[in-house]
Amino acid sequence: MQVKTALEVKDLQVFYGDKHVVFDVNLKFPQHQITALIGASGSGKSTVLRSLNRMNDDLARVTGAINFHDVNINDPKVNVYRVRQRIGMVFQQPTPFPMSIYENVIYGLRLAGEKDRHVLDQRVEESLRQAALWDEVKDQLKSSALALSGGQQQRLCIARTLAVQPEIILMDEPTSALDPVSTSQIEDTLVQLKEQFTIIMVTHNMQQASRSADWTAFMHQGHLIEFDKTATIFMNPHEQQTADYLSGKFG
Amino acid sequence: MDDLQKQLTQPSPESHQEWTGKIISSLAIILIGSLVLAILVFLTIKGIALFTDNGISIWRFLSQTDWQPSHQHYGALPMIVTSFSVTILAGVVALPLTLVVAVAITEILPKKMTGLFQPLIELLVGVPSVVYGYLGLTIIVPELQRLFGGTGFGILAATGVLFLMILPTMTSMTVDSLNAVPKQYRQASAGLGATRWQTISRVIVPSARDGILTAAVFGMARAFGEALAVQMVIGNTAVMPKGLIESSATLTSVLTTGIGNSVMGTADNNALWSLALILLIMSLIFNLLIHLVSKKGVA
Numbered sequence: 001m002q003v004k005t006a007l008e009v010k011d012l013q014v015f016y017g018d019k020h021v022v023f024d025v026n027l028k029f030p031q032h033q034i035t036a037l038i039g040a041s042g043s044g045k046s047t048v049l050r051s052l053n054r055m056n057d058d059l060a061r062v063t064g065a066i067n068f069h070d071v072n073i074n075d076p077k078v079n080v081y082r083v084r085q086r087i088g089m090v091f092q093q094p095t096p097f098p099m100s101i102y103e104n105v106i107y108g109l110r111l112a113g114e115k116d117r118h119v120l121d122q123r124v125e126e127s128l129r130q131a132a133l134w135d136e137v138k139d140q141l142k143s144s145a146l147a148l149s150g151g152q153q154q155r156l157c158i159a160r161t162l163a164v165q166p167e168i169i170l171m172d173e174p175t176s177a178l179d180p181v182s183t184s185q186i187e188d189t190l191v192q193l194k195e196q197f198t199i200i201m202v203t204h205n206m207q208q209a210s211r212s213a214d215w216t217a218f219m220h221q222g223h224l225i226e227f228d229k230t231a232t233i234f235m236n237p238h239e240q241q242t243a244d245y246l247s248g249k250f251g
Numbered sequence: 252m253d254d255l256q257k258q259l260t261q262p263s264p265e266s267h268q269e270w271t272g273k274i275i276s277s278l279a280i281i282l283i284g285s286l287v288l289a290i291l292v293f294l295t296i297k298g299i300a301l302f303t304d305n306g307i308s309i310w311r312f313l314s315q316t317d318w319q320p321s322h323q324h325y326g327a328l329p330m331i332v333t334s335f336s337v338t339i340l341a342g343v344v345a346l347p348l349t350l351v352v353a354v355a356i357t358e359i360l361p362k363k364m365t366g367l368f369q370p371l372i373e374l375l376v377g378v379p380s381v382v383y384g385y386l387g388l389t390i391i392v393p394e395l396q397r398l399f400g401g402t403g404f405g406i407l408a409a410t411g412v413l414f415l416m417i418l419p420t421m422t423s424m425t426v427d428s429l430n431a432v433p434k435q436y437r438q439a440s441a442g443l444g445a446t447r448w449q450t451i452s453r454v455i456v457p458s459a460r461d462g463i464l465t466a467a468v469f470g471m472a473r474a475f476g477e478a479l480a481v482q483m484v485i486g487n488t489a490v491m492p493k494g495l496i497e498s499s500a501t502l503t504s505v506l507t508t509g510i511g512n513s514v515m516g517t518a519d520n521n522a523l524w525s526l527a528l529i530l531l532i533m534s535l536i537f538n539l540l541i542h543l544v545s546k547k548g549v550a
Contacts, residue, residue, distance in 0.1 A: 085444040088443065095435040095438070097440075097454050098457070108444060111445050111449055164444065
């Protein structure tokens with residue numbers, strides 16, 4: 001099966017000060033698929049993820065190309081605010097803002113200047129439905145988002161990202177702060193979302209990668225070791241390091 | 252009873268320590284509590300003596316505008332109006348500037364500059380008020396005199412001095428409340444395509460709203476109660492203020508100038524105590540406001 005590429009990373013290098021942390025990563029993220037980045041702590045997987053929508057701008061020096069619709073979005077001249085509207089990000093800790101559920105969802109739209117009530121109302125319902133939260137919160141849209149449970153908060157953050165209608169959603173360990181029930185709800189949500197979005201996520205949880213990801217990239221000490229279909233990575237990896245990591249010999 | 256049972260049920264050095272600690276802290280609380288109570292009771296008794304012993308009506312005291320103790324005229328309204336004017340003006344001028352400085356320190360300036368600014372501001376918090384008063388006397392009053400004519404003394408000069416005095420306190424508190432906004436909010440906001448300015452104005456400042464309001468009320472409480480610095484620049488004429496650069500007097504400045512010139516137990520002296528009672532009631536109200544604002548929590 002030939003799949004389109006949503007985002008292409010070429011010769012990506014990342015430096016924190018003098019410290020070289022990501023070496024020569026080349027990756028093509030397939031469209032409308034879930035790609036998992038796995039690897040031990042410090043393998044550079046989160047750093048790579050954060051580079052994809054320029055969240056590393058203030059922290060690190062990133063070289064190489066990140067091609068999105070034939071534009072190298074790693075170019076300093078690129079408008080990072082527009083990039084982040086097209087390539088959204090969901091973080092490890094659920095971070096609803098201290099405002100109502102409704103205001104949280106439309107935060108990104110408000111930034112983009114959307115004022116039409118109808119559009120806002122409609123987008124709130126659509127995004128909350130996509131994030132599988134609508135039924136739980138539809139009667140309390142005006143109440144504080146901080147009153148929601150951890151799992152609901154994270155789905156709200158997903159809805160908030162979806163409301164801007166990005167093409168790609170980056171997720172940095174989106175379930176590691178959640179309980180197993182919330183985790184499986186979010187995993188179910190992700191599988192539905194890939195119909196419309198391309199998802200790239202970092203995870204520490206092997207089962208999560210094998211359950212929900214179509215593709216898996218394994219990173220070790222800043223190097224991309226192997227990138228393939230998830231089934232291939234887990235059932236018969238080509239690299240010894242991948243096999244060792246998955247069987248728990250290190251990491 | 253065997254040894255282990257004894258050990259488990261009988262007092263030990265640890266439990267004695269706990270008891271001693273509890274007793275000492277209870278005594279300390281009783282001491283402080285009774286001190287506060289004593290001040291309240293004493294001030295109230297002295298403060299209402301003017302109305303009970305000297306036969307002045309509370310209403311006249313609060314609404315009359317002539318303050319001439321030598322002629323038995325005890326109208327406190329001019330001082331009340333002046334006190335509120337300098338307090339509110341200083342607060343209104345200081346709040347926006349506080350916000351700008353605090354946001355610059357927490358969100359915009361590089362770490363190195365923050366490390367320089369924050370100790371500086373905390374140092375300014377500790378500068379004695381007489382120094383601010385002296386600055387006002389030597390710089391602000393002459394400048395106002397040059398710009399607007401007249402003596403330069405008055406509400407505007409006092410506002411200037413109080414503004415300088417409460418700015419560091421308010422900034423320091425605002426910086427703390429901005430720093431208490433979770434770091435992740437900034438990331439989450441940026442991840443949705445927000446510029447730094449959008450993140451500051453739409454997420455960070457609203458999240459810290461209660462802390463910022465607390466800082467404002469705290470600053471104004473300090474301005475309301477300040478005596479020395481105000482007395483140095485206000486002019487000390489106990490009349491209804493006719494303008495911002497006309498000599499006038501606040502509750503505190505009348506107290507500090509008058510208390511040495513009156514004899515305990517006379518009506519003059521009792522009138523001053525009544526002014527002090529107003530100050531006390533106002534500072535209780537400010538305290539209550541701070542509690543109300545900071546207890547409300549976010550959203």
